[in-house]
Amino acid sequence: MYTTIHWTIEDSVGRLVLTNPPSNKMGILFFDELSDFTHKLDTKSISAIVISGKGRHFSYGAELHELLNLMQSNARDNPDRNHYSPFFSENISSFNFFYKLQIPVIAAIRGVCLGSALEMAMHCHFRFCGENSVLGLPEASYNLIPGCGGIYNLLNLTSRLTALELLLHGNTFSAQQALQWNIADAVMPSKTIIDKAINFARKIATGYSIYYKKDYLKLLQ
Amino acid sequence: MEKIAHWTTKEDIGILTLKNPPQNFIKEPDFLSTERLLELTKDVKGMLITGFGKHFSAGADLQSLKILSQNKELLLSKLTYGNELLKCIEELNIPVIAVVNGICFGAGLEIALSAHLRIVAKNSLFAFPEINHELIPGLGGIIRLLENITKNEAVQLLLKGDVIDAEKALSLHIADDLVPAATLMEHAIQRIKRMTDCRSTEVIHCIMQAINNTRKMTRDDAIAAETRMFCELAARTNQIF
Numbered sequence: 001m002y003t004t005i006h007w008t009i010e011d012s013v014g015r016l017v018l019t020n021p022p023s024n025k026m027g028i029l030f031f032d033e034l035s036d037f038t039h040k041l042d043t044k045s046i047s048a049i050v051i052s053g054k055g056r057h058f059s060y061g062a063e064l065h066e067l068l069n070l071m072q073s074n075a076r077d078n079p080d081r082n083h084y085s086p087f088f089s090e091n092i093s094s095f096n097f098f099y100k101l102q103i104p105v106i107a108a109i110r111g112v113c114l115g116s117a118l119e120m121a122m123h124c125h126f127r128f129c130g131e132n133s134v135l136g137l138p139e140a141s142y143n144l145i146p147g148c149g150g151i152y153n154l155l156n157l158t159s160r161l162t163a164l165e166l167l168l169h170g171n172t173f174s175a176q177q178a179l180q181w182n183i184a185d186a187v188m189p190s191k192t193i194i195d196k197a198i199n200f201a202r203k204i205a206t207g208y209s210i211y212y213k214k215d216y217l218k219l220l221q
Numbered sequence: 222m223e224k225i226a227h228w229t230t231k232e233d234i235g236i237l238t239l240k241n242p243p244q245n246f247i248k249e250p251d252f253l254s255t256e257r258l259l260e261l262t263k264d265v266k267g268m269l270i271t272g273f274g275k276h277f278s279a280g281a282d283l284q285s286l287k288i289l290s291q292n293k294e295l296l297l298s299k300l301t302y303g304n305e306l307l308k309c310i311e312e313l314n315i316p317v318i319a320v321v322n323g324i325c326f327g328a329g330l331e332i333a334l335s336a337h338l339r340i341v342a343k344n345s346l347f348a349f350p351e352i353n354h355e356l357i358p359g360l361g362g363i364i365r366l367l368e369n370i371t372k373n374e375a376v377q378l379l380l381k382g383d384v385i386d387a388e389k390a391l392s393l394h395i396a397d398d399l400v401p402a403a404t405l406m407e408h409a410i411q412r413i414k415r416m417t418d419c420r421s422t423e424v425i426h427c428i429m430q431a432i433n434n435t436r437k438m439t440r441d442d443a444i445a446a447e448t449r450m451f452c453e454l455a456a457r458t459n460q461i462f
Contacts, residue, residue: 067455068455068458071452071455071456072455072456074452074456075452075456085452088448088451088452089445089448091448092444092445092448096441096444140420140424140428141419142458143421143423143424143454143458144424144451144454144455144458145424145427145428145431145447145450145451145454146447146451147447147448147450147451147452147455148444148447148448148451149444149447150447151428151431151432151435151443151447152431152434152435152440152443152444152447155432155435156435159394159397160337160338160397160432161338161397161398163432164316164337164338164416164432165412165415165416167428167432168316168415168416168417168420168424168425168428169415169416
């Protein structure tokens, strides 16, 4: 049905896979498909969602030239400074959809997870990272900022000092650093991460509330 | 009365020094006007606030405060200006770091808390001693303290006037980073330059604006504002990807 995402349900756990390998970049088609998906999904039939990337990586983030071209043509059509592209506000709604769900949503991050991809992962309730995964918000080095809730969510997860450095310097960081900075909730071997995420999701699905996040994470030890 | 705030720049970083040695007492709450602050910070990418010499600041000078308090209206007006100044510092859309060594008490701590971050030396000490004089912090210190620490810990500081050392301040999240006194300034400059080097002023402004928004907006509003700023930057960019 979709080309850039793939959805399956196994034993009531929904699995959303980003399927634009090798880098699973997020372009216009991806955001359109994700929006369509979030509007049509019947969440009553599932107890949890695990999000991952096909192949070695979660995602390298936004397809910048596509999005910027769209953005610039929108700006030419509507020079009003307060107007912002309906496309981008729809993208926030799509990401926010996962944040606002009452069932556990887990990002299982293997390999690279940059920019918009990390923004999407930060809208999830949990982030499990593969041992060799690499994360980052490099937008500032392109004279841009994370624009889909990345700044707000990062500030809520980690210390202000770490957030300022990661946002302004834009450096990538390892799974271990992400764990230390509270951006990742767990680090585990990449090979087992999807299975572990699914099992974890099953365990906490009954009576789930994000309020008990810390207690749920003890189940991993 | 002469003002105690001194301004210097190091490349594109502004340094605001509280200078009234040896303890850098804050003689007046409105030690700098907001207009002057905005003027000074217009062309820099980041700002450090520090104390001249061995201490950050021992806070308000009780002698001056006593004289001031004889005229209630004047005191209130000066405190209001002081409040506006700290609010202005807090809402600057460049990173502001308080660089703290030695004593950081009362109004000094209130000034430090108005910065986005606090890098402190191992020898630094923090307290709100106002309670010992039947007073309370009057420049938003209570509110800003509660944004960083729990009510229980705030009570210890505010009602008992406890003095805490740098380690304790770090563990309470009043301080963000702890370094040896000898390398304090060097370290602070390094950290702020790491944030601002190679970054355009407009990107710094947008990121800091978004960070400041998280303190005063709902999640949805703050994220919508982020997107608006992203779109403005994206529409203006000439880069080809």
